[in-house]
Amino acid sequence: MTNKQRILIASLGGTIAMTKAAAPGLVPTLAPDDLLLRTPVLASLAEIETWPLAALPSASLGIAQIIALARGLRQRFAEGCDGAVVVQGTDTLEETAFLLDCLMSGDQPVVVTGAMRGSDAPGADGPANIADAVRVAADARSVGKGTLVVFDGEIHAARFVRKAHTISLAAFRSVGRAALGSVAEDEVRVSGCVGRVAPIHSIDPAREVPVALFRFAMGADDRILKCLPDLGYGGLVIEGAGGGHVSAGLVPAVRELATKMPVVLASRCPEGPVLRATYAYPGSEMDLLSAGVLHAGDLCGLKARLLLSLLLMSQDDGEDVAARFLARASGSPQPHPETIS
Missing domain, CATH: 3.40.50.1170 (L-asparaginase, N-terminal domain)
Structure with a gap:
């Protein structure tokens, strides 16, 4: 060679x-x-x-x-x-x-x-x-x-x-x-290819804040969720059941958290999408998304947590973090690559 x-x-x-x-x-x-x-x-x-x-x-x-x-x-x-x-x-x-x-x-x-x-x-x-x-x-x-x-x-x-x-x-x-x-x-x-999004730069590891990963299970209560802000968490990813569902009893805590930090909805299922507009009962994907919870796109809970962690290290504006998360989770190209630090 x-x-x-x-x-x-x-x-x-x-x-x-x-x-x-x-x-x-x-x-x-x-x-x-x-x-x-x-x-x-x-x-x-x-x-x-x-x-x-x-x-x-x-x-x-x-x-x-x-x-x-x-x-x-x-x-x-x-x-x-x-x-x-x-x-x-x-x-x-x-x-x-x-x-x-x-x-x-x-x-x-x-x-x-x-x-x-x-x-x-x-x-x-x-x-x-x-x-x-x-x-x-x-x-x-x-x-x-x-x-x-x-x-x-x-x-x-x-x-x-x-x-x-x-x-x-x-x-x-x-x-x-x-x-x-x-x-x-x-x-x-x-034999295949995958679309790429722009890399995330200008990241300061000193600004790292913990992002919680909460996996819904039958009978789970809201005590852990209510503790997250006081424990210093800056974000939350929920692995919901099925297409992205939690019990009705968790909804008030999730809605409250969504006003304080980015909250992302993924699925605990190994395959299949998080739904957007199929179920409308309390705790369903439509209910949670209407409360400001972010859709994880095609990312599993582990990777949604990592993406949110990186974005929180690169920006101060919570709304901007939400918009950038949604664009990247969906795999959409980013029009303006960020400056490398």
């Missing part, structure tokens, strides 16, 4: 970098260079650079860390890297990918991957996933497609990918649609 692409591998930790070592279970032990030694084919695929960022289980990652990662990736791209692969744990992989998709402004490919089995396990999937991710990051057809997730031979858009299984090697899938493509016989095959 000539004129190899410069691909950065940034490591945050996760199962892909874990072994059992002397512990009874998996713990972080491997640096990015160790991962390269376990995947010798990478040298033939691209000019590889490594960037060790953290050695954490992904449940311990935070939004501020991913904002810093995005800033660092923009700098590396400005210095000549052609693409990047981010490796991390799978528990929050879909959240990292979505955050990066919201934050990255250039056309250089960013691919997120990981592993379901530790590096010293029989049939460890990390080497194959890293190799596939590098192939995708170095492929010209990945340019301009935003952040992608490559896992178990499939290519997914960050907006739609979900972790759908706790232990399967095929743990990730694009919910409600087909994957964007695949990697088969060492060849990248792209």
Whole structure:
């Protein structure tokens, strides 16, 4: 291969970098260079650079860390890297990918991957996933497609990918649609595309405020909801039942919160849309939306929470946050990209 692409591998930790070592279970032990030694084919695929960022289980990652990662990736791209692969744990992989998709402004490919089995396990999937991710990051057809997730031979858009299984090697899938493509016989095959919205810039992590994620369950009361303002929360995402429904008893608290902070309505169902105009009873989607609750569009609760968190860090005007959330949740292009900080 000539004129190899410069691909950065940034490591945050996760199962892909874990072994059992002397512990009874998996713990972080491997640096990015160790991962390269376990995947010798990478040298033939691209000019590889490594960037060790953290050695954490992904449940311990935070939004501020991913904002810093995005800033660092923009700098590396400005210095000549052609693409990047981010490796991390799978528990929050879909959240990292979505955050990066919201934050990255250039056309250089960013691919997120990981592993379901530790590096010293029989049939460890990390080497194959890293190799596939590098192939995708170095492929010209990945340019301009935003952040992608490559896992178990499939290519997914960050907006739609979900972790759908706790232990399967095929743990990730694009919910409600087909994957964007695949990697088969060492060849990248792209069959779909996804629209991109303008990245969110001018974000100050020091202004981060917590955004609550409340999953409705039968018999749930409003005590948690009533506490949110006094606890310092700046927003709320409700995962309603079915098409976006809660009990009538929760409606007064939700209406009150919607006057104090952005409140978003998503669904706890893994597939299907949040409704807009089907049911009109107290606690239905029409009732909640009429109270000023924001529609999550095609975003699940996890990603709606991340989007709202980023917008709250970038703006002071609550109404503007609401308008920008609705535009981005619907996937509408933004007419005026914001200035990069």
